[in-house]
Amino acid sequence: MIARYFIDRPIFAYVIAIFIMLAGLAAMRALPISQYPEIAPPVVRIVAVYPGASAEVIEQAVAAPIENAVNGVEDMIYMSSTSSSAGEVTIEVTFDIGADVDQATLNVNNRVKQIETRLPQEVRRQGVAVQKGSSSFLQVLAFYSDDARYDALFISNYIKLNVLDRLKRIPGAADVQIFGAKDYAMRVWLNPDRMAQLGVTVDDVARVVNEQNAQFAAGKIGDSPIGGDQELVYSITTSGRLSSVEEFGDVIIRTGPDGSSLRLRDVARVELGAQSYNFNGTYNGHESALIGVFLQPGSNALAVGDAVKAALDELRPAFPESIRVEVPYDTTRFVEVSIREVLKTLGEAMLLVFLVVYLFLQNWRATLIPTLAVPVSLLGTFAGMYMLGFSINTLTLFGMVLSIGIVVDDAIVVLENVERIMHEQAKSARDAAIQAMKEVSGPIVAIVLVLVSVFVPIAFLGGLTGELYRQFAITIAISVSLSGVVALTMTPSLCVMILRNEHKQTNFFFRGFNRFFSRSTKGYVRGVRFMLKRSVVTLLLFGGMVAITAQLWVNTPSSLVPEEDQGYYIAAVFLPDGSSLDRTQAVVDK
Numbered sequence: 001m002i003a004r005y006f007i008d009r010p011i012f013a014y015v016i017a018i019f020i021m022l023a024g025l026a027a028m029r030a031l032p033i034s035q036y037p038e039i040a041p042p043v044v045r046i047v048a049v050y051p052g053a054s055a056e057v058i059e060q061a062v063a064a065p066i067e068n069a070v071n072g073v074e075d076m077i078y079m080s081s082t083s084s085s086a087g088e089v090t091i092e093v094t095f096d097i098g099a100d101v102d103q104a105t106l107n108v109n110n111r112v113k114q115i116e117t118r119l120p121q122e123v124r125r126q127g128v129a130v131q132k133g134s135s136s137f138l139q140v141l142a143f144y145s146d147d148a149r150y151d152a153l154f155i156s157n158y159i160k161l162n163v164l165d166r167l168k169r170i171p172g173a174a175d176v177q178i179f180g181a182k183d184y185a186m187r188v189w190l191n192p193d194r195m196a197q198l199g200v201t202v203d204d205v206a207r208v209v210n211e212q213n214a215q216f217a218a219g220k221i222g223d224s225p226i227g228g229d230q231e232l233v234y235s236i237t238t239s240g241r242l243s244s245v246e247e248f249g250d251v252i253i254r255t256g257p258d259g260s261s262l263r264l265r266d267v268a269r270v271e272l273g274a275q276s277y278n279f280n281g282t283y284n285g286h287e288s289a290l291i292g293v294f295l296q297p298g299s300n301a302l303a304v305g306d307a308v309k310a311a312l313d314e315l316r317p318a319f320p321e322s323i324r325v326e327v328p329y330d331t332t333r334f335v336e337v338s339i340r341e342v343l344k345t346l347g348e349a350m351l352l353v354f355l356v357v358y359l360f361l362q363n364w365r366a367t368l369i370p371t372l373a374v375p376v377s378l379l380g381t382f383a384g385m386y387m388l389g390f391s392i393n394t395l396t397l398f399g400m401v402l403s404i405g406i407v408v409d410d411a412i413v414v415l416e417n418v419e420r421i422m423h424e425q426a427k428s429a430r431d432a433a434i435q436a437m438k439e440v441s442g443p444i445v446a447i448v449l450v451l452v453s454v455f456v457p458i459a460f461l462g463g464l465t466g467e468l469y470r471q472f473a474i475t476i477a478i479s480v481s482l483s484g485v486v487a488l489t490m491t492p493s494l495c496v497m498i499l500r501n502e503h504k505q506t507n508f509f510f511r512g513f514n515r516f517f518s519r520s521t522k523g524y525v526r527g528v529r530f531m532l533k534r535s536v537v538t539l540l541l542f543g544g545m546v547a548i549t550a551q552l553w554v555n556t557p558s559s560l561v562p563e564e565d566q567g568y569y570i571a572a573v574f575l576p577d578g579s580s581l582d583r584t585q586a587v588v589d590k
Contacts, residue, residue, distance in 0.1 A: 050122060075096045159178060184273075
């Protein structure tokens with residue numbers, strides 16, 4: 001008998017319990033923390049830019065070839081593409097749940113490379129980005145100037161040069177991007193009347209700008225195999241790319257026979273501005289640059305959020321004067337509150353279990369035994385969660401809350417039988433524990449198997465529902481299994497060590513409770529006898545309860561997860577297609 005082995009070797013039983021608890025504590029530090037289990041299917045994002053192209057042109061020239069090439073890639077479910085009038089196309093390829101996102105990214109990238117030569121030259125020059133997508137939105141950071149000294153263009157470029165790379169290096173951050181990044185660019189405003197008068201076309205302007213705004217390798221002087229006494233090698237450098245408004249204005253479009261030159265400033269106005277003006281960001285009325293931080297699947301949301309804040313604190317002293325950063329949207333706040341509330345509920349449940357057990361056992365020594373058994377099972381559950389790749393989230397913690405009542409049952413079954421034998425047969429705690437375990441070892445194993453068989457099938461549900469509730473069900477199954485192990489090993493050893501064969505006088509409170517419970521038990525027995533004699537009434541009542549339950553089931557609203565108030569208000573305003581940014585901003589300002 002397994003229990004007899006541990007009754008004779010209590011220290012070994014305690015060592016096993018301590019090992020389970022230490023393994024659970026170590027796993028707690030390594031487990032990722034999130035609000036819900038990761039249920040979103042893997043996504044690979046393809047981004048291509050075609051400057052100056054309309055949404056229709058970029059859809060036909062860029063999106064269509066890429067979609068045809070990627071379609072049918074291994075494990076793909078579907079894909080969606082968005083072509084914007086800003087000359088950008090984003091294609092998101094969604095894969096089966098459980099697919100390896102790294103392998104999926106590689107497969108998509110290989111297919112894109114096969115048709116890259118069919119894309120417009122400007123698109124190839126800009127590059128086609130293939131990267132892992134992330135639907136786990138973590139934070140939005142707002143950078144702004146509190147005295148309006150710097151505009152959004154300056155702030156956006158400062159972030160790109162000094163902040164973005166630092167945030168991307170944070171472990172667990174899948175992506176960090178500037179929404180509507182406003183990169184510095186030379187904007188050339190062409191004068192169509194002047195161009196028509198001088199016979200200059202847009203292609204002429206684009207050609208000469210590309211030709212004269214280039215970096216050339218001019219070679220070297222004195223390099224081998226030159227002969228003679230050459231001792232030094234000189235690298236020839238050229239002025240390279242243009243960098244100022246004046247230099248772009250001096251670009252020569254053509255020269256006349258008399259040596260006169262037609263320059264870019266003669267047919268256009270050149271100014272330094274943003275490459276794109278299709279996005280505006282504001283924070284409390286200030287122009288701002290907004291950064292989105294996305295969480296990598298399986299990462300600790302709270303740890304990544306803290307790392308982002310630590311990185312900002314590290315960079316803040318180097319910010320230009322008057323530039324501030326705030327976090328207007330932070331999902332970690334709600335995750336932290338949710339986890340804290342569930343942990344609070346977990347503590348309250350353990351306290352209530354202790355009080356209820358003490359109320360019925362009326363012996364603090366006996367109450368201590370199931371109270372010690374619960375933490376061992378719950379902490380050991382974290383080790384099982386770690387080995388299965390789970391996370392600490394609302395559902396797994398809720399499963400642990402529910403399992404407290406189940407976990408304590410096994411210990412109470414052992415304890416109650418040991419106490420009964422001690423009182424009825426006047427045996428020592430050791431002899432009573434041995435006899436009790438002979439009687440209840442089989443039922444304890446049966447209880448564990450029955451409860452596990454109830455929850456484990458949920459792990460085999462398909463789709464999003466199965467992904468969402470798999471961790472919930474398996475967490476309960478792990479804790480129940482560990483409670484059976486504890487009941488067969490540590491609990492009988494604790495009974496031998498803690499219980500005493502003594503009969504103390506109960507106090508006034510417990511005597512009153514016992515009288516109340518005795519009357520309640522007698523009333524229950526009378527009710528059972530009444531129902532047994534009137535089986536037809538019993539069946540009618542049972543049928544009525546089933547009907548009421550079915551009606552409540554039909555009328556109760558259903559959803560994948562309950563609605564939760566996270567303390568944010570998000571409004572979306574949609575204007576007709578083709579509306580300008582100024583018009584959109586005016587509507588938002590109202």
